[in-house]
């Protein structure tokens with residue numbers, strides 16, 4: 494069944510029949526790509542300015558078109574713009590509104606351009622802005638982590654491998670591990686930005702245009718740092734989106750791991766932290782419950798972003814060059830990845846400062862489980878025992894302590910000596926948690942002094958980034 498006459502469609506000239514209503518709904522993207530409107534208009538204004546610069550349009554024509562586009566943008570921002578499905582996408586909606594507003598001259602906006610290079614430009618402008626927003630959220634999160642790490646630079650806790658208590662560490666050191674992850678995530682986005690910030694305009698449909706365009710003018714006006722080097726590639730590849738989604742997936746992976754740890758630490762079995770009531774939720778049936786739902790939702794939302802990445806990879810893989818309509822499917826995944834990452838980073842900005850650390854519980858957990866066994870082996874090595882032999886001696890000793898139901902530092906010197914005659918009274922310095930962490934006093938180590946140093950280093954790094962941003 495037919496609806497609107499195809500004469501309303503900018504491409505209607507070749508068609509004698511109206512579009513089937515189902516096809517119109519099936520092919521439309523305006524319901525979601527209208528989000529690109531500000532970038533579409535920005536791109537069009539730069540395009541006509543360039544056309545005027547090279548003499549394809551007059552300055553007056555270019556001015557009338559930009560004036561009309563700016564007015565349309567205000568209308569969109571005020572929520573007064575009427576989006577029409579029969580006009581398919583954001584580009585044709587804006588072009589039609591332009592012609593309605595400024596008359597015949599509006600019909601010149603699409604000179605030497607195609608929706609193919611137009612949409613690629615819009616997406617790159619959009620993503621460039623959003624990468625900037627995400628980088629800034631990462632920066633703020635790095636800052637809250639550094640604050641927590643400084644506050645807990647000397648707090649003792651068990652460090653885990655295989656989720657079994659392994660060796661004593663400081664909580665500040667653990668939190669700085671999170672910081673390192675976010676630091677790399679931010680750098681990764683920076684790398685990706687280099688390849689996002691490239692101008693496709695001028696590629697037109699795929700083969701370029703015979704108008705005497707100057708692409709470097711458009712690039713300068715739009716702040717792109719390079720021109721796409723091949724018109725066919727410029728309109729066809731979405732690898733910059735895939736790369737972003739991969740970087741976004743890694744951010745989510747890291748946030749998900751943080752969440753898993755917060756959830757464990759909050760559980761009564763650990764009891765290492767509490768989270769402010771404002772950042773937890775209750776149960777509708779069990780009155781005693783206080784649940785870490787914010788952290789769980791971040792962990793859960795990670796799946797969406799992995800899905801967005803998989804969607805993008807799959808959309809791209811079967812496409813012959815150059816542009817294919819498959820690419821219209823890139824938008825919802827990209828938007829979802831951007832929105833989800835931003836939302837979760839915002840959640841963490843509130844979550845981390847709401848953590849109350851239970852130092853006593855962490856210390857108590859570190860005091861159980863022979864966490865300084867490696868230190869004792871190192872002690873024997875210092876006394877000249879080869880490490881493998883020392884490992885075996887301490888293994889036997891731990892087995893003995895387990896049978897006795899005591900910790901190593903509670904054993905008498907005479908008992909310890911039974912396992913190796915080299916053990917002397919100074920061994921007790923090696924058996925304490927404090928001694929263990931303080932001795933790990935090298936770059937990247939867990940000693941409180943090193944944690945404070947790493948905090949200072951992180952603060953310097955963050956200051957340079959904030960200065961760059963400003």
Ligand code: ARG
Pocket residue numbers: 522526582608609612816818820821822
């Ligand atoms: N809505 C389209 C997209 O998102 C715009 C480009 C359409 N180009 C075309 N030749 N049909 O990809």
